[in-house]
Amino acid sequence: MGAGSPEPERVPTAEAGALASTSPRRYNPAVSDEPRYALGFMFGPGKPDMVSFTPHAQRLGIQVVETGPCFAVVRLPYRTELIGDPGRKVIFGGAITTLLDHASGLAIACSLEELRAIATIDLRVDYLRAAEPGLDLTGRIDCYRVTRNVAFVRGTAWDRRPDDPFASCMGSFMLGANPAGSPFTRLIPGDGTEQS
Amino acid sequence: MKAVLDAIPYARFLGVDTEQVDGVWHCVLPFQDGLVGNPRLPAIHGGVLGAFLELTALLRLVDQGGTERVPKPITFSIDYLRSAGPVTTRARADIFKLGRRIANVHVVAWQEDPARPVASGNGKFLL
Numbered sequence: 001m002g003a004g005s006p007e008p009e010r011v012p013t014a015e016a017g018a019l020a021s022t023s024p025r026r027y028n029p030a031v032s033d034e035p036r037y038a039l040g041f042m043f044g045p046g047k048p049d050m051v052s053f054t055p056h057a058q059r060l061g062i063q064v065v066e067t068g069p070c071f072a073v074v075r076l077p078y079r080t081e082l083i084g085d086p087g088r089k090v091i092f093g094g095a096i097t098t099l100l101d102h103a104s105g106l107a108i109a110c111s112l113e114e115l116r117a118i119a120t121i122d123l124r125v126d127y128l129r130a131a132e133p134g135l136d137l138t139g140r141i142d143c144y145r146v147t148r149n150v151a152f153v154r155g156t157a158w159d160r161r162p163d164d165p166f167a168s169c170m171g172s173f174m175l176g177a178n179p180a181g182s183p184f185t186r187l188i189p190g191d192g193t194e195q196s
Numbered sequence: 197m198k199a200v201l202d203a204i205p206y207a208r209f210l211g212v213d214t215e216q217v218d219g220v221w222h223c224v225l226p227f228q229d230g231l232v233g234n235p236r237l238p239a240i241h242g243g244v245l246g247a248f249l250e251l252t253a254l255l256r257l258v259d260q261g262g263t264e265r266v267p268k269p270i271t272f273s274i275d276y277l278r279s280a281g282p283v284t285t286r287a288r289a290d291i292f293k294l295g296r297r298i299a300n301v302h303v304v305a306w307q308e309d310p311a312r313p314v315a316s317g318n319g320k321f322l323l
Contacts, residue, residue, distance in 0.1 A: 094206065
């Protein structure tokens with residue numbers, strides 16, 4: 001911008017502020033300023049046993065790469081069994097849905113102060129391009145809002161670089177939808193497995 | 197249709213089959229332990245249901261079009277209506293709009309009772 005041309009006046013609005021913020025909105029109940037996430041003790045790099053209680057995640061070969069406050073990063077290693085288009089050797093879109101659905105559940109569990117059952121209400125996946133054959137697929141989901149009954153997520157999946165995603169997704173999830181409780185309680189040492 | 201299914205490795209991975217009932221064509225997903233997402237209920241993994249719906253939509257298009265090229269998904273959206281228990285799931289797809297380049301397909305999945313769907317899906321595919 002030249003020195004002579006006046007800069008357009010920027011009026012800060014709440015909306016602009018919200019859009020500028022890249023970090024997901026945290027669960028922040030009125031009772032405490034700092035959320036104490038139920039799974040906070042295990043935030044960081046993924047551990048191999050974190051998918052062991054989800055038979056299908058285990059069967060697909062999903063790995064947890066990282067978890068943190070309100071987010072999860074998971075990986076689906078490339079396998080020829082998962083090909084959906086034999087001509088192009090591209091992994092079937094549905095396997096990416098599973099990856100992102102699974103990451104969503106984990107991201108929501110990482111957003112809660114008290115673990116509750118999580119059930120998908122809806123999930124929409126946009127396929128931006130074909131994933132490159134032979135490459136592992138990584139997905140990151142951020143849980144950007146948790147209300148009393150519903151959690152909202154969004155995320156992307158990529159093969160080479162996070163800034164070049166091949167899929168994006170949005171979803172909403174019901175909290176406490178069933179009395180069986182959260183399978184994630186198994187992650188808490190000395191807690192949970194006999195809960196219900 | 198069987199030949200198309202056999203050619204898709206992921207369909208074999210899930211164990212998907214097809215059947216015809218009164219001339220209407222269904223996809224069938226027999227239950228197996230490896231499909232479970234929440235063992236406490238137990239319930240089939242939401243991703244599996246989504247993938248099954250997407251596969252049903254895709255097969256319907258391949259069946260309709262008789263094309264060699266596999267349609268590419270653009271967007272797939274899934275509504276989860278009920279928890280899917282450890283039994284066989286079936287799905288039926290209807291092509292809502294078949295354009296020159298884009299097809300819009302609706303899919304519905306149920307378990308014991310077709311009047312009580314467990315999930316429905318809507319997909320847009322590039323032909």
